Amino acid sequence: MQPTPESPAPQHVPGVATGASSLPDGAARPGAPAASGVGGEPGAAKAALRSALRARRRAVEPGQREAERRGWAAWAGQLAAWALAAAPPGRPACLAAYLPAASEPDPTAAMAQWHAAGLNVLVPLSLPGRRLAWVRWTPELRVARGALAPVPEPVGGEPADPAGIDLVVVPALAVGTDGTRLGQGGGFYDSFLAGRATPTVACVRSDEVLDIVPSEAWDARLDAAWTPEGLRRLSAV
Ligand SMILES: Nc1nc2c(c(=O)[nH]1)N(C=O)[C@@H](CNc1ccc(C(=O)N[C@@H](CCC(=O)O)C(=O)O)cc1)CN2
Numbered sequence: 001m002q003p004t005p006e007s008p009a010p011q012h013v014p015g016v017a018t019g020a021s022s023l024p025d026g027a028a029r030p031g032a033p034a035a036s037g038v039g040g041e042p043g044a045a046k047a048a049l050r051s052a053l054r055a056r057r058r059a060v061e062p063g064q065r066e067a068e069r070r071g072w073a074a075w076a077g078q079l080a081a082w083a084l085a086a087a088p089p090g091r092p093a094c095l096a097a098y099l100p101a102a103s104e105p106d107p108t109a110a111m112a113q114w115h116a117a118g119l120n121v122l123v124p125l126s127l128p129g130r131r132l133a134w135v136r137w138t139p140e141l142r143v144a145r146g147a148l149a150p151v152p153e154p155v156g157g158e159p160a161d162p163a164g165i166d167l168v169v170v171p172a173l174a175v176g177t178d179g180t181r182l183g184q185g186g187g188f189y190d191s192f193l194a195g196r197a198t199p200t201v202a203c204v205r206s207d208e209v210l211d212i213v214p215s216e217a218w219d220a221r222l223d224a225a226w227t228p229e230g231l232r233r234l235s236a237v
């Protein structure tokens with residue numbers, strides 16, 4: 001699995017920034033007080049950023065979408081190696097990923113490579129109370145739009161214990177260079193990742209790694225960004 005990713009040129013879209021200067025009104029800016037607590041400024045900034053990022057994702061042309069898909073897949077081997085390094089000896093490595101909605105970054109070609117290489121691949125099922133259950137993914141797994149979340153979710157399939165996950169590929173709308181994640185707003189992954197030491201990787205488009213992402217006290221910090229251009233370590237310092 002030689003990495004030969006396509007490198008789509010970052011495109012500028014009004015309202016969404018690759019830096020802090022053109023974030024939507026209300027978004028966190030350098031020097032702003034650290035976001036904390038419920039509602040208020042970070043909540044409004046997140047909502048504005050989410051809608052701008054969703055609009056930009058919907059506008060990606062099919063040709064670019066396909067090039068990006070190939071780009072993510074080119075790094076499957078590196079993620080597998082990271083999961084293997086994190087896994088205890090004596091059992092196959094296990095990666096958690098997800099089933100993408102129409103405009104979300106698509107990790108499924110990488111998931112197929114991991115599965116074909118004998119690694120375990122899990123996908124989430126949304127439960128009430130912001131909880132996630134996990135199911136073993138195979139290319140044959142039945143999927144349907146979830147009852148609690150507007151994304152593809154497993155129908156049936158083999159339940160899996162998340163304690164065995166060695167690396168989590170996390171869906172995100174954007175991630176900050178400090179690891180702050182902006183998700184879809186359900187709060188599912190914050191609950192799931194709280195207290196876990198497992199390595200975490202946001203699967204995002206190249207222009208979704210932002211200098212500043214508004215955050216609240218419970219927001220999970222991620223270790224890396226997986227873009228069509230490669231894997232990038234994120235750091236709080
Ligand atoms: N593919 C995927 N699966 C996931 C998540 C996710 O973000 N993506 N989740 C993360 O927690 C959980 C489900 N929670 C979700 C909550 C809200 C929305 C949501 O509002 N989606 C957008 C449309 C997404 C798109 O097509 O780009 C929407 O309805 O506007 C999605 C998932 C578990 N499974």
Ligand SMILES: Nc1ncnc2c1ncn2[C@@H]1O[C@H](COP(=O)(O)OP(=O)(O)OP(=O)(O)O)[C@@H](O)[C@H]1O
Nearest residue numbers: 046182183184185186187188189190191216218219
């Ligand atoms: N630990 C928590 N304590 C209190 N409220 C929480 C906590 N985690 C999430 N929430 C609630 O969930 C809502 C969504 O959280 P947030 O905006 O961080 O979601 P997200 O990380 O973008 O979503 P997802 O993980 O589903 O993609 C918050 O507005 C808040 O009400």
